[in-house]
Amino acid sequence: MEKDSSPPRRLYSILIPTYNERLNIALLCYLLFKTLNDLDVDFEVIIVDDASPDGTQDVIKQLQQIYGDHKILLRPRAAKLGLGTAYVHGLQHAAGDYIFIMDADLSHHPKYIPSFIRKQLDTNADIVTGTRYLKGGGVHGWDLRRKLTSRGANVLAHTLLWPHVSDLTGSFRLYRKPVLEELVKSCVSKGYVFQMEMIVRATRKGYYIAEVPISFVDRVYGTSKLGGAEIVQYLKGLFLLFFTT
Amino acid sequence: MKQVFKFGAVVGTLVALWIGLLLSPDLPQSFSLILPFLPVYALVALGCYGLGMVGYGLMVFPTCPHESILLQKDIDEAKAFLKEKGVDVAYQ
């Protein structure tokens, strides 16, 4: 193979919204750089912090000392403004044509990034989404109540919406930049329901979505909440999508 | 086409079929015994399907206890690295 015929190198932007993730973001960055430096791909990490009171931004500045501030971009905001706008904000600073989104809480492990990239190259998909519910995926750290809620929510969503995606609320995904920009504009939900809205609207717009199995270890540091408010939010999101997509 | 209309089309077709059967004059006796029950029967079937799918999903729920052990190792490794570099990550 000649050098000239090889395609131009791709840049992947990894977008991570944070709020009070002082410890997790440091651990995550270490694992990200460990995985990606082995891979030999070009990447940048863009962290959108919503004015965390716990000093998350100080830790990120220390990480910039280690890894370089061209590799870790801190793009903070003045207040807790929500997930959708965090992506909009991060996208404005992203140089890559391919955007990863993932959680800061270590429930998404960077070791799966290579399989996302490979899947995208193989299928030329617009979106590659990580699924916890297909063969090879899995969840750790959920009690019976959490599992029941999740299964119930899934059955409800699949009965009402007929999406062709197994894991609607997963938030470990790889998007083509224009696709993400387009979708983010049309989504209005809050919290994790936002992820469901993104993927359902994407199926309706006819984007090609591929899935890769991932394992999900519920957050070790901090608490993840699923109470009545989250359930009602989910139902609201379902009906919004049922009537508007 | 919006999802409501797709969904409505399916339900509408079923209802139309049912009414068509109700109004057709030459039904065998056995049919007319069961026909009035069909809508409720369909709802019960749907409910049982939902409940059964939740149960089945719970039964085959994919778990990965091993992954949490691996993650713990990675966390220890990362913490050692950060400590060596002098990054202070303790919650305050």
Next chain:
Amino acid sequence: MELGDRTVGFLLLIFSLSLFSYYTFWVVITPFVDSEHFIHLYFPAREFAIIIPVLAGVLLLSFVAIFIGVVILRSRKPKSKSG
């Protein structure tokens, strides 16, 4: 724990399958069985095949409505204190 959750799932599945079979039998088969037959001891009158599911549906819907109402009321209270 792990096994316990799977057992709960299995029981749910068995429960819904038996419910469906029982109801099917009740609605579709009992009308064709001679009214003297002992099988009728195991099934209530057929009107109940309509009444019970409708009642259950209404109960379910009102439960959901109450749940949503309670959650919304609870989320309003802290806001009204601050504002």
